[in-house]
Amino acid sequence: MSRLPPTDLPAAAQRILVVDDHRKIREPLAVLLRRAGFDVRVADTAAAMWTILRHAPIDLVVLDAMLPDGDGFALCGELCAQNGPAVILLTARSEVQDRIAGLQRGADDYLVKPFEPDELLARIRAVLRRTAAVQRPAAVADEAVARAPTRHAFGPWTLDEDLARLTHADGHVVTLSATELRLLGVFVRQARCVVSRLELQEQCGAVARAGFERTIDRQVSRLRGKLEDDPREPHLLRTAWGDGYMLAVDSVALP
Incomplete structure (x- = not known):
């Protein structure tokens, strides 16, 4: 060997x-x-x-x-x-x-x-x-997140970024990975806006590499699997074909 x-x-x-x-x-x-x-x-x-x-x-x-x-x-x-x-x-x-x-x-x-x-x-x-790549932290992104509200309500969910946790209106709790937390943090801060794959990559602190779009798609799909009743027909985290993704409901920052 x-x-x-x-x-x-x-x-x-x-x-x-x-x-x-x-x-x-x-x-x-x-x-x-x-x-x-x-x-x-x-x-x-x-x-x-x-x-x-x-x-x-x-x-x-x-x-x-x-x-x-x-x-x-x-x-x-x-x-x-x-x-x-x-x-x-x-x-x-x-x-x-x-x-x-x-x-x-x-x-x-x-x-x-x-x-x-x-x-x-x-x-x-x-x-x-x-x-x-999308899991690597970026100091700039961390600083921006630290200054921003860390609890958000959207659709039937409440996101607590400090605990990396989602709580549904029915009370069940979902734990998020580091990547899922970063991605969802981007979406709740830009609710109802289309976020490109490149912007997701940049805001998550990833270094652009060959194949990063497929990596973003994979991570968004995993996040969608936790958010949606039926990930095959998403109502919250929607695809803007050719452009990126969008959180299709309002997001409210909580104290």
């Missing part, structure tokens, strides 16, 4: 799921990633993958394109449609049209077998940097 390159990620906080039916590929990859500090789960079938995803938070799936009970390209499309974790496809098919098909299905990256383990590790880190 070659020497592992250094990382600039908080790797211990990142959760990887390796899905491959070949044990001689799956297990060495798991060892490699654990040595790099990642929290790693493994699965040898699509069914096992779905079981793990239902019960554990996963940041990235390393997905074999040919599984005994599922096509990796189709599975990638399903994960993308469900706003699931980032995906790196592993495949023996090297034709350009196959790579295009994988990326069009929502894959964040694509690697052809056989591959160098260190190259996969580098690609994993690159994808995680992109997907974590």
Whole structure:
């Protein structure tokens, strides 16, 4: 095994799921990633993958394109449609049209077998940097938020930014991640205004990188899943096609 390159990620906080039916590929990859500090789960079938995803938070799936009970390209499309974790496809098919098909299905990256383990590790880190970009704090954004009201009422929800918590009118409470809190803070302060993806990226303190729009879309979709009765037909957090997103109700700052 070659020497592992250094990382600039908080790797211990990142959760990887390796899905491959070949044990001689799956297990060495798991060892490699654990040595790099990642929290790693493994699965040898699509069914096992779905079981793990239902019960554990996963940041990235390393997905074999040919599984005994599922096509990796189709599975990638399903994960993308469900706003699931980032995906790196592993495949023996090297034709350009196959790579295009994988990326069009929502894959964040694509690697052809056989591959160098260190190259996969580098690609994993690159994808995680992109997907974590909106989570990196910005001093300017923090200062602005600190001066602004930290409690807001909108629709049936009350947001408490100090506690990173949403409370519904019926009393149930939803805990927000750091990224969800930043995004919702932007929306409640600009209620009924369209906020572009670039503006969301800037106000959340993220560094612009390739693929950041997909990362913003993924994070907004996760936030929408907590806000909406039916995320497929959102009434609160709406998409302004080609422009960005908008909180479509009034927001009131609370003392």
